[in-house]
Amino acid sequence: MSTATIKTTYREALKQGLREALANDERVFLMGEDVGHYGGAFAVSKGLLQEFGEDRIMDVPLSESGFVGAGIGAAMAGMKPVVEVMTVNFSLLAMDQIFNNAATLHHMTGGQLNVPVVIRMSSGIGRQLAAQHSHSWEPFYAHVPGLIVLSAGTHEDARGMLISALKSPDPVIIFEYTFQLNTEAEIPSDAGAVDITRARVRREGRDISLITYGLGVQKCLEAAGALAVEGIEAEVVDLRVLRPLDEETFLASVRKTHRALLVEDAWRSVSLSSEITSRIMEKAFYDLDAPVQRLCGLEVHIPYPKHLEEACVPQTADIVLEVKKIMGL
Amino acid sequence: MQSQVAEPVRLDATKAKDLLYKMILIRRFEEKAAEEYTKSKIRGFLHLYIGEEAVAVGVMQALTEKDNILNTYREHGHALARGMDAGAIMAEMFGKQQGCTRGRGSSMHLFDASRNFFGGNAIVGGHLPVAVGMALASKKQHLSNITCCFFGEGAAAEGEFHEAMNLAALWQVPVLFVCENNGYAMGTALRYTHAEQDLVKRGAAYGITSSAVDGMDLFAVMEAAEAAVLQVRTTGKPYFLVCNTYRFRAHSMFDAELYREKSEVEKWKKRDPIPQVEQFMLQQAWIDEDGIGEIRQRVEDEVQRAVAFAEAGTAEPLEELTRFVYTEKS
Numbered sequence: 001m002s003t004a005t006i007k008t009t010y011r012e013a014l015k016q017g018l019r020e021a022l023a024n025d026e027r028v029f030l031m032g033e034d035v036g037h038y039g040g041a042f043a044v045s046k047g048l049l050q051e052f053g054e055d056r057i058m059d060v061p062l063s064e065s066g067f068v069g070a071g072i073g074a075a076m077a078g079m080k081p082v083v084e085v086m087t088v089n090f091s092l093l094a095m096d097q098i099f100n101n102a103a104t105l106h107h108m109t110g111g112q113l114n115v116p117v118v119i120r121m122s123s124g125i126g127r128q129l130a131a132q133h134s135h136s137w138e139p140f141y142a143h144v145p146g147l148i149v150l151s152a153g154t155h156e157d158a159r160g161m162l163i164s165a166l167k168s169p170d171p172v173i174i175f176e177y178t179f180q181l182n183t184e185a186e187i188p189s190d191a192g193a194v195d196i197t198r199a200r201v202r203r204e205g206r207d208i209s210l211i212t213y214g215l216g217v218q219k220c221l222e223a224a225g226a227l228a229v230e231g232i233e234a235e236v237v238d239l240r241v242l243r244p245l246d247e248e249t250f251l252a253s254v255r256k257t258h259r260a261l262l263v264e265d266a267w268r269s270v271s272l273s274s275e276i277t278s279r280i281m282e283k284a285f286y287d288l289d290a291p292v293q294r295l296c297g298l299e300v301h302i303p304y305p306k307h308l309e310e311a312c313v314p315q316t317a318d319i320v321l322e323v324k325k326i327m328g329l
Numbered sequence: 330m331q332s333q334v335a336e337p338v339r340l341d342a343t344k345a346k347d348l349l350y351k352m353i354l355i356r357r358f359e360e361k362a363a364e365e366y367t368k369s370k371i372r373g374f375l376h377l378y379i380g381e382e383a384v385a386v387g388v389m390q391a392l393t394e395k396d397n398i399l400n401t402y403r404e405h406g407h408a409l410a411r412g413m414d415a416g417a418i419m420a421e422m423f424g425k426q427q428g429c430t431r432g433r434g435s436s437m438h439l440f441d442a443s444r445n446f447f448g449g450n451a452i453v454g455g456h457l458p459v460a461v462g463m464a465l466a467s468k469k470q471h472l473s474n475i476t477c478c479f480f481g482e483g484a485a486a487e488g489e490f491h492e493a494m495n496l497a498a499l500w501q502v503p504v505l506f507v508c509e510n511n512g513y514a515m516g517t518a519l520r521y522t523h524a525e526q527d528l529v530k531r532g533a534a535y536g537i538t539s540s541a542v543d544g545m546d547l548f549a550v551m552e553a554a555e556a557a558v559l560q561v562r563t564t565g566k567p568y569f570l571v572c573n574t575y576r577f578r579a580h581s582m583f584d585a586e587l588y589r590e591k592s593e594v595e596k597w598k599k600r601d602p603i604p605q606v607e608q609f610m611l612q613q614a615w616i617d618e619d620g621i622g623e624i625r626q627r628v629e630d631e632v633q634r635a636v637a638f639a640e641a642g643t644a645e646p647l648e649e650l651t652r653f654v655y656t657e658k659s
Contacts, residue, residue: 029469054471066458067491073462076447077397079469082461096489098451100461110431111653147653170654227636244655324472 005186008282013159013187014044014152014176018082021162022052025080027161028166031058031067032084032120040183040321042122046253064093068119072102072171080166086124088137088175103146103173118165118172124215125265125277125302125313126179134267134302134309138214141173142242142275149243150196153217155185160194168196173243177215199240199249205233208259208323209251211276213239216263216314223319232251234323242272250276251284259326265313268296290326295319340548342615346389346624348547349610352382352603353628355406358415360579361632362405362422362436366582370639371422374436374451378406380545380577383602384509385410387550388477388572391558394540395445395474397467402437402451402483403576413441415631445474453514454480454487457506461493466504467506468565470535475503475561482571485531486522490507497567498535506537506559507554509572510545515580516588532569544574544598576634577601582625 008016021028030045036059039046042141049057060067064085065180071083085091089099098119105113113211125134141149147169152158156175202217203224217238223233237253238247254260260280262273273294294315304314360378367377378385382435385406392398400407401659408418413429421428422436430440434513438449448462450456460478464509467474484490497504508528514521519526523524538560542553557568575597579586616624 061495063492063496065489066461066496069455069489069493070462070465070496073459073464074466074469075462076459077463077466077470079466096452096455097458101450105448106656107435107653108430108438108444109448109653110442112430112440113447127400148655156487166561218539266469321626 004189006189007184007186007229008155008159009182009184010062010155010177010180011042011044011182012153013139015046015048015147017159017162018045018048018276021082021166023058024163025166027077027078028082029056029058029078030082031071032062033060033062034085035059037123038231042178043174045084047106052179058079062151064090067098069097069101071117071119072097076105076113081117082162082166084120085118085119085121086180088121089132089133089135091121091137096249098141099144099149100172100174106170107146114169115171116169117194118162118174120162120174122178123175124177124179128304128306129231130304131301134252136264136297138175139271142272144243145205146170147243148196149175149241150177151240151242152177153214153238154202155239156187156191157194159187159191161196162198163193172196174230175214179215180218196241200238201235202226202238203234203236205257207233207257208261208326209235209250209253209257209318210261210263210323211237211239211244212263213272215265216276219314219316219319220314223323226320227323228314232327237285239272245279247276247279247283248318251280252300254280254284255287258287260288260292260320261291261319261326262294263314263319267299268294269299271296271327278285288325289291293326295324297323331585340551342557342610345606345610345615346620347605348386350514350627351386353563353607353625354415355382355385355409355414355633356540356603356634357407357628357632358409358419358456361636362419363578363582365550365636366424371436374402375422375436375582376403376580377578378403378442378576380601381509381511381574382404382406383505383547383550384544384572384574385479387547388479388507388554390551391554392477393474395472395477397445397447397463397474399447399454399463399478400449400454400482401453401479402449404439404449404479405436406444406656407479408441408446411441411444411446413444413446415635419635419639420642423639423642424644425639426645427638427642437558452485454489456480457484457489457493458496459495460497460504461502464497464504465500468500468502473562475505475558477507479507479509481514482508482510482512482519482528483522485528486514492538493542494531494567498537501566503565504567505557506567506569508569510573511572511576513580513588516584516586518588529569535616537569537573539566539569540570541573545602545605547606548604581630589597606641
């Protein structure tokens with residue numbers, strides 16, 4: 001692997017991942033609302049219709065259950081559909097298909113059927129879109145056996161997760177983050193497929209484990225940077241794979257640092273953090289020097305004004321403050 | 330992969346006997362299933378198809394082995410008409426690992442991938458979009474198989490029905506929608522659930538060729554299905570076929586049937602599709618009473634064999650419970 005890097009936006013990383021996936025395999029096609037002639041609601045698929053044609057880049061009507069179900073059917077019959085649900089908020093309209101069909105069919109048929117569909121959805125808060133357009137539904141999906149649930153918190157994962165997901169015989173949900181679309185980062189110039197079974201330590205540290213995913217990754221990295229200045233070495237664990245969870249990686253981190261702070265935008269009750277906390281209690285309790293703590297979404301519906309929206313989810317400063325509290329500083 | 334274009338109906342004594350056997354098999358298999366239910370050999374939901382046999386048998390004979398079939402939870406008839414083993418179906422209902430989905434699915438979720446029989450969906454309307462996707466895959470892969478999707482008139486009230494009809498017509502994919510209108514969505518009559526009760530008009534709204542047929546008449550269903558299948562196969566476009574039929578038994582084993590008069594049921598029973606076929610065959614001198622007796626005996630033997638197979642089946646070991654949540658690495 002080359003060490004050369006290129007600077008890319010999150011949007012461009014997603015797009016290049018899609019292009020590579022489409023070029024790799026004739027069976028791959030993209031279907032979703034406004035993915036073709038409009039160029040993608042967030043311009044991720046801009047130009048792909050012209051490059052790959054209408055058979056490969058399919059605009060669909062506003063029928064989430066219909067086209068997600070069609071993606072499932074096409075996957076059952078030999079194709080490799082990439083279904084884009086414009087935002088996670090609209091995916092609620094397709095939950096019957098995702099939960100009752102995609103997640104269920106392999107098990108319910110005693111292993112006879114596979115549903116190798118990939119469903120991408122943009123997620124998260126941060127664009128002042130108010131209560132119905134700011135959801136973080138990762139815990140919903142992570143609750144369901146049979147699904148593989150990925151969260152692309154970094155540009156490298158935005159570039160590579162789709163390519164790897166298309167190799168899975170089981171249904172994969174990929175969460176992408178609208179808030180990050182214009183952000184830039186360095187990724188390897190030969191970036192491509194990534195592992196989709198493991199969590200990843202994004203920054204090493206000895207004092208505390210910050211365990212997070214999605215938009216929490218950048219915030220935790222920023223917080224770790226600020227804490228380092230004050231001599232606190234925080235380790236940042238990006239869960240990446242929300243189902244099935246890679247507990248080995250986060251437990252190893254906790255066993256090393258003896259402290260854990262869990263950070264996520266989703267509502268606190270019955271969240272990913274609830275699950276991670278339980279697993280730490282079950283399997284690493286005697287390694288802890290302090291109680292596990294959580295910073296999660298405030299349990300309100302996201303309001304429109306910027307200052308209120310920002311107060312709904314953990315911010316970098318909150319993470320820094322909470323770490324110091326846990327450290328007894 | 331090429332599948333044959335089905336020949337138009339050429340009914341003769343041999344074919345008629347085969348179809349009669351299938352109809353009686355469905356009838357007796359289900360009567361036996363109801364009996365086994367009362368003995369607690371079968372639990373959960375059991376939705377009987379009795380009375381509607383002409384639809385499954387009439388449509389299925391028009392399809393080829395390569396065609397995809399999707400169904401509702403009232404699908405014993407379709408599974409048997411498709412040629413699935415009666416023993417594997419009964420064992421499924423007994424919850425045995427020799428069942429067609431290892432006993433995991435139950436009566437509502439019969440699957441046989443080797444026969445392109447894709448369930449067995451128990452969320453009303455949930456399989457319609459999937460059927461459209463399977464037909465889309467055939468189109469994209471330039472296959473000549475079609476997808477046939479059975480559902481009840483209750484499903485025609487679901488959003489997924491309308492989404493699927495629109496997608497099928499928009500994409501021009503080879504799917505045959507077969508609406509089995511038995512008049513009741515569980516226990517609520519069509520007139521209480523649909524503003525427009527002439528269901529065929531639903532197809533027209535999406536520019537889909539549509540027709541209705543007497544679902545109690547096997548030969549009428551065969552003719553309508555042959556024509557519909559031929560059109561789907563030759564044009565690659567969807568078709569909406571409404572089969573007007575009636576279930577003689579309750580919705581499920583929990584149904585006290587408070588919503589319909591016994592006289593209504595009796596009236597429909599006079600149109601029982603099985604004696605109609607027998608009568609026709611006798612008139613044609615294709616069969617005599619002894620011949621019908623022989624068919625009934627073969628059915629009895631097959632049903633007994635199915636029950637014995639299910640009885641002899643084994644319970645899936647607990648250690649297997651968590652298999653197939655994800656694909657096992659080979």
